[in-house]
Amino acid sequence: MGGTNSSGNEDFILVGFSNQPHLEKILFVIVLVSYLLTLVGNTVIILITSKSPKLKTPMYFFLAHLSLVDICFTTSIVPQLLWNLRGPAKTITNLGCVVQLYVSLASGSTECILLAVMAFDRYAAVCKPLHYAVVMNPRICKVLAGIAWLSGIGNSLIQSTVTILLPRCGHRWLYHFFCEVPSMIKLACVDVHANEIQVFIASLVLLILPLSLILISYGHIVKAVLRIKSIQALRKAMSTCGSHLMVVSLFYGTVIAIYGQPNSSYAHTHGKFISLFYTVVTPTLNPLIYTLRNKDMKGALQRLFHRDLGM
Template sequence: MHPQQNRSSVSEFILLGFSNQPHTQLLLFVVFLAIYLVILFGNSLIFSLIRIDSCLHTPMYFFLANLSFLDISYTTTTVPQMLLHLLSKKKSISYAGCIAQMYIFLSLGITECILYAVMAYDRYVAICHPLHYTLIMSRSVCVKMATSSWVGGFLFAMVHTGVTMRLPYCGPNEINHFFCEVPAILKLACADTRVTEAVVFVMGVILLMTPVFLILVSYIFILTAILRISSAEGRFKAFSTCTAHIITVTLFYGAAMFMYMRPASSYSPERDKYFSFFYNVVSAILNPLIYSLRNKDVKGALVKLMGKKCPLNQGGRRIVLWYRTPGF
């Protein structure tokens, strides 16, 4: 196509969603609304507790607060619109709105990929270098690591969105998905998408496999350190703090890899939208359940155990709180 024609003539896209049957749509609306409310409640509760309770002012909970805020934002990018489309006949999204949704979704998704690696490093330091933990994971270092995760997510997403939306979209405008995701959008391009698909694949490998590699290395060292702990109780406590992270990371990266690290010929819209729902929504509902609400420190904050000393034990090792004033 001539460069001057490399412009979209599509003003809006139609999101087909999960179903076009009225009774099925109503059922899906009720189910998805319930899931979304649980996500908002659970993650907002964790975020608020970590900010308010000084007992939770440690690096681990600081990163968990970031994760909770990230999950709220992540799901809010797609789920409210999906709920609206389940109740309305008009299921369109403007071209500009589609670009914005794609960019924000990618930004938050990439940020979460990086943040999981940061959290694995935090657990590595806590278990493998407990005596130097507060020195290594100081408040300023944690803020810089969290900030780098957010900045990296928004910068990489800019490239990802740019290479996708530079293609012309001049014909079909029905997206067999519930939001504007890259693989679904590329199927509508009026040009050869092989170069773009290759770029998306390479970026997927870099942005997914690099954090996975760092997480894997961190947990190899963690496992080695845990096996050296003499007491069975100590090994159990150290291992239990990391098990939840491993479960969540496996679920999140597994679904994301399936979507972004495979040839375009293997795309299946009906199947892919469920995988997207999994790492977009299911991981956000599991995080507060697996990471925090099963934790005795968070339970202590929930019941407002006023007057008691803050628990100073994480990963089977003693650590020191950053400070005790409310808020971050």
């Protein structure tokens, strides 16, 4: 163990679920299965959206980016979590913690923006069908995806760097199962009021602003849908938006439940389980929601399997 004044290269201790050892073996199995399904499901989505000519549309272009974000996000957290769940050692190296902090925050922030971009795409498809090809042309789609990634990476570079530079005076016990900004700030041995304000403002911009844009987009979509007289057109509009709406509800529901909780011991314990759902289960459900509810996806998947079997 290093000296008490060092805050640099010591390993961190991720307390995680060590206060509930009877749950660790069950959680290990659930997390492992979920992670494997996440990798397979999201990789399949990236493959079929790149291979199938029918899926060369803005909606599937953004969906492939969402799948890549989910793979990056879970891979930054889950392997370390599995390692810590399987035995008594609960440590993560200083470098491992830094990498986890940067990658998980960048991926999570990117997903917030990407879901808003996808809502705008659905708004353009339902409310501006005649201008859709012009509004969502390939160049604009690439720019919007680039903005999502750059916003996420930029937010992570600022918040993570500021958090890492805080003096910790040898404090190493993180009361979470991964390295995240709010837990890391609590290790500081200086006044962190300014940091907490910065985290609050960043959360406001990256959670509330995209969510507001999503709600505005869906407000316009609901108005347009109510004006549709054709049942077939109504079904098509609902099916194109249904999957995205389910993913948004899962993602924002769990994130707001985590960051909207008061700092109490009840919130502390239950927050970890909500975080587990948001970091492990939600990325597993996203590809299932999009493939099971989507005829084009199911068709492309069948054609891909038939082609492979034919070979």
